[in-house]
Amino acid sequence: MDNPGVGKTELFRHNTVIRAEYSFVKELNSHACQTAVERTLRAINRFYDNCKKSPRAERTPLIKGGRGDGYPRFKHNTRSVEYKVSGWKLSKNKKYITFTDQKHIGTLKLIGSRDINYYQPEQIKRVRIVKRADGYYVQFSIKLDPRDTVKPLKPSQKAIGIDVGLKEFYVDSCGGILSNPKFYRQAEKQLNRANRQKSVKFKGGQKPSRNYLKAKARYALKHLKVSRQREEFVKRVALRLIQSNDLIVCEDLNVKGLVKNRRLAKSISDAAWSKFRQWLEYFGDKYGKIVIAVPPHYTTQICSNCGNKVKKSLSTRTHICNCGYVADRDENAAINILQLGLSRVGRTLTNAWGDLSSSLIDENLSGYDGSLNQESPCL
Ligand SMILES: [Zn+2]
Numbered sequence: 001m002d003n004p005g006v007g008k009t010e011l012f013r014h015n016t017v018i019r020a021e022y023s024f025v026k027e028l029n030s031h032a033c034q035t036a037v038e039r040t041l042r043a044i045n046r047f048y049d050n051c052k053k054s055p056r057a058e059r060t061p062l063i064k065g066g067r068g069d070g071y072p073r074f075k076h077n078t079r080s081v082e083y084k085v086s087g088w089k090l091s092k093n094k095k096y097i098t099f100t101d102q103k104h105i106g107t108l109k110l111i112g113s114r115d116i117n118y119y120q121p122e123q124i125k126r127v128r129i130v131k132r133a134d135g136y137y138v139q140f141s142i143k144l145d146p147r148d149t150v151k152p153l154k155p156s157q158k159a160i161g162i163d164v165g166l167k168e169f170y171v172d173s174c175g176g177i178l179s180n181p182k183f184y185r186q187a188e189k190q191l192n193r194a195n196r197q198k199s200v201k202f203k204g205g206q207k208p209s210r211n212y213l214k215a216k217a218r219y220a221l222k223h224l225k226v227s228r229q230r231e232e233f234v235k236r237v238a239l240r241l242i243q244s245n246d247l248i249v250c251e252d253l254n255v256k257g258l259v260k261n262r263r264l265a266k267s268i269s270d271a272a273w274s275k276f277r278q279w280l281e282y283f284g285d286k287y288g289k290i291v292i293a294v295p296p297h298y299t300t301q302i303c304s305n306c307g308n309k310v311k312k313s314l315s316t317r318t319h320i321c322n323c324g325y326v327a328d329r330d331e332n333a334a335i336n337i338l339q340l341g342l343s344r345v346g347r348t349l350t351n352a353w354g355d356l357s358s359s360l361i362d363e364n365l366s367g368y369d370g371s372l373n374q375e376s377p378c379l
């Protein structure tokens with residue numbers, strides 16, 4: 001904030017300086033410091049990218065504890081440590097991992113369903129220890145050639161447009177509806193209770209009491225459960241859509257902007273649209289399907305049958321057009337979204353054709369008498 005234009009070199013230099021100041025850092029593996037710098041650098045670069053994308057006035061100012069897309073936020077509590085290829089060692093049967101830095105973590109037994117036996121030790125490029133509310137996790141970043149692992153899916157010969165919403169999770173262009181499971185709303189009572197108990201146990205003072213810490217852990221655990229339910233749900237839905245369609249068009253929603261609406265913030269976060277799109281794009285990339293996001297403007301108003309604008313308020317659930325077309329509001333929107341997406345793909349294709357045809361014409365012209373080719377710069 002004080003020194004704009006700080007880059008990689010300066011950050012690494014600064015890291016060396018503060019490393020000497022804090023004793024706990026000395027005990028860490030040197031790669032852990034490096035990855036911390038890399039992480040900071042990513043945040044700074046993202047900030048500069050945002051600056052380029054939108055002028056200052058459009059960005060939200062940095063509020064204490066606020067989210068805005070202003071300056072990168074400072075981390076008070078880092079819950080993870082990242083190692084590269086040193087500082088850890090897997091046992092022969094890959095059931096145990098030993099951390100060899102000065103932190104005395106020692107040997108840990110790996111439990112869980114993912115089998116890392118399948119991979120060669122050289123393929124593991126990074127190892128991360130992450131603290132979650134229910135324990136410690138070890139994440140392995142593995143370098144893979146995607147062609148080795150994924151079988152391409154059979155083309156389904158289908159394209160679909162989806163309109164996400166609060167009541168229904170989505171309505172698709174074929175009229176299919178998937179209702180919203182609302183995990184947060186379901187758990188809200190329990191969450192609030194846990195939160196109240198946490199406050200009751202809070203006595204102030206220097207050291208938090210054991211009971212407060214216990215209540216805090218219980219509260220965190222409940223939140224973790226909700227976020228996992230959400231993630232599993234959107235992941236499953238995204239995979240199913242990718243498996244049964246070749247082209248999926250969704251809206252390019254400004255979720256950050258929408259969440260600012262206080263009345264809807266919880267419900268919107270609960271719907272987890274951003275996560276959903278991330279998974280769609282991930283699976284699309286993995287299985288070779290096309291995922292397109294289109295701007296959502298007017299998709300609810302325009303008649304998907306004739307293209308006329310039919311104004312309607314939020315409460316109007318049915319689209320009724322003068323042309324005689326009647327449909328569910330969201331279904332009509334989903335069809336518009338699909339059409340928008342298709343026209344985008346179509347446009348890139350026509351551009352390709354445009355280039356091709358003009359070059360063909362040039363070819364043909366050059367075969368003619370030069371007088372026809374007056375515009376050609378070489379003449
Ligand atoms: Zn119409």
